[in-house]
Structure formats: C-alpha cells, structure tokens
Amino acid sequence: MTGDHDVLEAFLELSATLTGYSRFRLRGTGQAEPYLETxxxxxxxxxxxxxxxxxxxxxxxxxxxxxxxxxxxRARILSDDRLGPVARNVIKMWFVGTWYQLPQxxxxxxxxxxxxxxHVVSPASYTEGLLWPTIGxxxxxxxxxxxxxxAAPPRLDLP
Amino acid sequence: xxxxxIATVEDLHSYLHIAxxxxxxxxxxxxxxxxxxxxTTNADAYRVIRVVAVEEMLHLTLAANLLNAVGGxxxxxxxGFVPTYPAHLPDGETDFEVGTxxxxxxxxxxxxxxxxxxxxxxxxxFVARDRSSRALLPAVDAHEDDLHFYSIGEFYAEIGxxxxxxxxxxxxxxxxxxxxxxxxxxxxxxxxxxxxxxxDLDSAAEAMRTIxxxxxxxxxxxxxxxxxxxxxxxxxxxxxxxxxQPGDTGGSPTGPELAIDWDAVYPVKAxxxxxxxxxxxxxxxxxxxxxxAYGEFLACLDQAFSGRPDLLVPAVGDMFHIKELASQxxxxxxxxxxxxxAAPVFRGPAPVEVS
Numbered sequence: 001m002t003g004d005h006d007v008l009e010a011f012l013e014l015s016a017t018l019t020g021y022s023r024f025r026l027r028g029t030g031q032a033e034p035y036l037e038t039x040x041x042x043x044x045x046x047x048x049x050x051x052x053x054x055x056x057x058x059x060x061x062x063x064x065x066x067x068x069x070x071x072x073x074r075a076r077i078l079s080d081d082r083l084g085p086v087a088r089n090v091i092k093m094w095f096v097g098t099w100y101q102l103p104q105x106x107x108x109x110x111x112x113x114x115x116x117x118x119h120v121v122s123p124a125s126y127t128e129g130l131l132w133p134t135i136g137x138x139x140x141x142x143x144x145x146x147x148x149x150x151a152a153p154p155r156l157d158l159p
Numbered sequence: 160x161x162x163x164x165i166a167t168v169e170d171l172h173s174y175l176h177i178a179x180x181x182x183x184x185x186x187x188x189x190x191x192x193x194x195x196x197x198x199t200t201n202a203d204a205y206r207v208i209r210v211v212a213v214e215e216m217l218h219l220t221l222a223a224n225l226l227n228a229v230g231g232x233x234x235x236x237x238x239g240f241v242p243t244y245p246a247h248l249p250d251g252e253t254d255f256e257v258g259t260x261x262x263x264x265x266x267x268x269x270x271x272x273x274x275x276x277x278x279x280x281x282x283x284x285f286v287a288r289d290r291s292s293r294a295l296l297p298a299v300d301a302h303e304d305d306l307h308f309y310s311i312g313e314f315y316a317e318i319g320x321x322x323x324x325x326x327x328x329x330x331x332x333x334x335x336x337x338x339x340x341x342x343x344x345x346x347x348x349x350x351x352x353x354x355x356x357x358x359d360l361d362s363a364a365e366a367m368r369t370i371x372x373x374x375x376x377x378x379x380x381x382x383x384x385x386x387x388x389x390x391x392x393x394x395x396x397x398x399x400x401x402x403x404q405p406g407d408t409g410g411s412p413t414g415p416e417l418a419i420d421w422d423a424v425y426p427v428k429a430x431x432x433x434x435x436x437x438x439x440x441x442x443x444x445x446x447x448x449x450x451x452a453y454g455e456f457l458a459c460l461d462q463a464f465s466g467r468p469d470l471l472v473p474a475v476g477d478m479f480h481i482k483e484l485a486s487q488x489x490x491x492x493x494x495x496x497x498x499x500x501a502a503p504v505f506r507g508p509a510p511v512e513v514s
Contacts, residue, residue, distance in 0.1 A: 027491045028488070030486070143479065146479055
C-alpha cells in the first residue's frame with residue numbers, strides 16, 4: 001500500500017466487511033475520504049498501516065470464505081489490543097458519523113493525540129450515517145424533505 | 160430545426176411544447192453540476208445554481224399551464240422529450256451544446272449561453288444558420304427555412320406575439336382548455352416564484368412575464384420587477400466571484416465576494432450514457448434505477464399536468480429521492496477510468512432497456 005488510492009481501497013475493503021454495507025453504498029455517502037483521514041489523524045500512521053495490512057491479509061487468507069473471514073477479523077483485529085479499539089471506532093463512525101475518543105487504556109499505551117477527541121466528523125457525516133438506512137428512517141430534518149412528505153412512508157433504498 | 164412564425168393554434172401548441180422541452184432540457188445540466196459538488200462545500204455556488212434550477216421547474220409548470228390553457232397536450236412522455244446530451248437547445252439555438260457535466264468554469268460558461276440575454280428585436284430575433292444534425296425536434300413547417308432563435312428570450316417573445324395575434328383573431332375562444340388541468344398555488348409552493356393559472360390573455364401574459372424576466376432578463380434589465388436577479392447574471396456572479404447588488408450594471412457586480420472552491424467537485428463523467436455502464440454490478444444497477452426513477456417522475460408530472468395537480472405534492476418527495484440516488488452515483492468512481500467519477504443518466508418515461 002503505497003499510494004493514496006491503495007490506502008483508500010484497503011480502508012473500503014475493511015469498512016465493507018465491518019459494516020455489512022457494499023463499497024458502492026459506502027462511497028455513496030461521500031464520507032470515505034474524511035473517515036479515512038479522521039482515523040489516520042486520531043490513531044496515527046503506524047496504527048492505520050498495521051490495521052489495513054492485517055485486514056488485507058485476513059481477506060486474502062479467507063479468499064471469499066465468510067466463516068474464515070469472520071474468525072480472522074475477530075482473532076487478528078477485533079481482539080487485538082492495539083487494532084481492535086480503532087476498528088470498533090471505524091464501525092461506529094460509519095454508522096453515526098462521530099469519532100469517539102479511544103479508550104484511556106489505549107491512549108495510555110499507544111498515543112494521546114489532539115484529533116482523537118470525540119467529534120462529529122462533519123455536518124454531512126451525520127446525515128450520511130448508516131444508522132438511518134439500517135433502521136429504515138431518514139435523518140430527521142435532513143433528508144426526505146418536502147412539504148407534506150412526513151405524511152407518507154419514508155422513501156429509502158434499503159441495504 | 161425550423162420553426163415558422165405562429166399563425167395557427169397548432170403552431171402555438173408546437174411552440175409551447177417546445178417551450179416545455181426547453182425548460183426541462185436545462186434541468187439535467189443544472190442538477191448534474193449542482194450534485195457534483197462535494198457535500199457541505201461551495202455553499203454560495205450551490206445556492207445560486209439551485210435557485211435557477213428550481214425556477215426552471217416553475218417555468219416548466221407555467222409552460223404546461225399555457226399549453227393546457229390553449230387546448231394542447233403536455234405529452235412529457237413523447238419520444239425525444241428528454242434530450243440525449245450533449246444536445247442543442249430545442250428552441251433552435253445551434254451555436255453551442257449543453258451537456259450533463261461537473262461544476263466547473265467551462266460548465267458555467269455554457270450556462271451563461273443558455274441564459275444569454277436577448278439582443279435582437281422584431282425580425283432580427285431570428286438568425287440564419289445551417290440546420291443542425293443535433294437538432295432535437297423535426298421541423299414544424301418549412302415556410303421560413305433555416306431560421307433560428309438567437310436566445311430563449313426571443314423564442315418566448317415570439318410565443319407572446321403569437322398569443323396576442325391569435326387572440327385578436329379568435330377572441331377568448333383561444334383559451335378553450337379545461338381549467339381542471341391548470342396547476343395552481345395550492346399544489347405548487349415555494350418554487351422560485353408564483354405559479355399562475357392561465358385562463359385568459361392577462362394570465363397568459365403574467366405567466367410569460369415570469370418566465371422571460373426570471374430567465375434571461377429580456378429588455379436589458381439585470382433585476383426584474385420583483386427585484387430578482389435574472390438567471391444570466393446569477394451565473395455570471397460565479398465566474399466574476401462577486402454578488403450583484405441593486406444599482407449594479409451587467410458585468411460589474413459590486414456586492415460581497417463569493418467564494419468558490421472549483422476543486423471541491425467530483426469529476427463526473429461528461430454526458431454519461433447508459434452504454435457507459437456495461438459492466439454488471441451495483442453501479443450499473445444504480446444508474447439503471449436512477450434512469451427508471453427519473454422516467455417515472457416525468458410520467459407522474461405528465462399526469463399532474465393532465466388534470467391531477469394533486470400528484471405534485473408527493474412528487475416533491477420523489478425529487479429529493481432522485482437527488483439522493485444521483486449523489487450516491489456521483490461519489491463512486493467510474494470503473495476503468497482513473498480520475499473520473501460516475502454520473503447519472505437522465506431518461507424519459509420509456510422503459511429503460513437492459514442490454
């Protein structure tokens with residue numbers, strides 16, 4: 001993973017597996033680049049590189065076998081003291097658009113960075129949260145606009 | 160495309176149907192530029208383009224009211240109602256093409272061409288040019304061959320003259336349309352100006368005035384009677400980087416600065432066609448779903464303009480849904496074309512063929 005493009009592709013591969021949403025839907029939020037940058041700023045280049053490299057290995061080993069992929073992710077990423085909390089943060093960020101400060105234990109062991117503070121990534125990240133299509137609703141006041149549309153069921157493209 | 164001066168009610172129907180086609184033809188280019196901007200960036204430019212696009216939707220509805228008032232049929236589902244971009248405007252302007260392209264200085268320059276102010280008066284509103292192979296409509300009649308309008312404003316001036324001439328001949332019998340087919344303010348709200356039900360010469364003139372003044376500022380003024388800036392000058396602000404304010408003259412805005420980030424834009428495929436999405440997968444499915452949704456939306460508008468104006472209320476929700484689909488497509492890369500993003504394809508109500 002040398003170029004920005006490869007890093008983004010690796011981030012999308014990991015994100016698609018972690019969230020259950022396709023790459024098309026993830027990119028369709030317009031948030032892939034800002035979320036990658038947020039993860040990098042909060043956890044550091046080294047952690048991000050290891051997270052994506054481990055994810056690439058797990059995906060390659062699984063070779064499309066869902067069971068192997070699931071076990072690999074749990075064993076090598078989600079159970080890992082250094083990578084697990086970051087991966088869980090990436091999941092939360094995709095769903096609610098917020099970066100949550102990493103656990104104090106993680107911060108004591110690895111780094112304390114200013115950009116790690118809990119924050120909403122951008123106004124768009126809130127409305128583009130995967131939470132909304134997952135629960136079959138629109139973000140209140142932000143989508144499904146139009147006079148009287150609240151009288152009709154939400155028009156959504158479910159995952 | 161050739162048009163003759165309006166001499167019969169049938170001529171007027173043709174002109175007004177072309178007017179609807181013309182108003183619609185501007186909307187996919189405006190929406191493509193609008194939705195190509197990165198989320199939460201370029202707030203000023205977004206607002207400027209959005210206001211114009213919404214006013215074109217009002218003009219489409221006003222043109223439908225005019226056509227219905229004189230007994231015509233809006234026929235949005237007619238073959239060729241939605242152009243295949245790039246295309247020439249349906250009023251016969253052939254010296255530039257419009258397309259569905261990303262927000263850029265070049266795109267705004269094209270928008271200025273679309274909205275260019277009328278310069279010619281009287282006979283001079285027609286200019287002689289070779290007939291275009293990309294003209295969108297067949298000839299109405301070839302009495303005055305190879306004459307084209309210089310601008311949308313002049314095209315509408317001919318419609319206004321035609322309505323008056325025919326009214327002189329026929330009296331109020333000209334307005335023989337079913338009033339139930341008129342869209343009134345109860346079904347059309349907050350859409351860039353007032354909707355006018357057309358039932359007589361005065362209301363026809365009022366509808367025509369809204370279309371001409373909002374659009375191109377016919378008559379040379381940059382602001383209209385309501386103090387609204389004409390579309391040409393709205394777009395010009397984007398290139399000049401400054402807002403117009405009352406008292407300004409064309410070309411020299413003196414209002415606040417208008418900040419634009421020309422790079423905060425998805426580089427969407429210019430004039431995308433369905434054939435550009437041959438590769439099976441989610442992107443192709445999304446583009447086909449978009450074209451279908453857009454066609455269904457136009458079919459719904461056609462019903463709304465044919466005696467069911469109440470359908471315009473749920474259609475507003477459909478428009479926001481269409482925007483969501485377009486945004487998702489544009490944020491995805493075009494397979495096999497590094498540095499290019501996908502773009503939606505605007506199609507009419509005919510079924511989208513899946514080849």
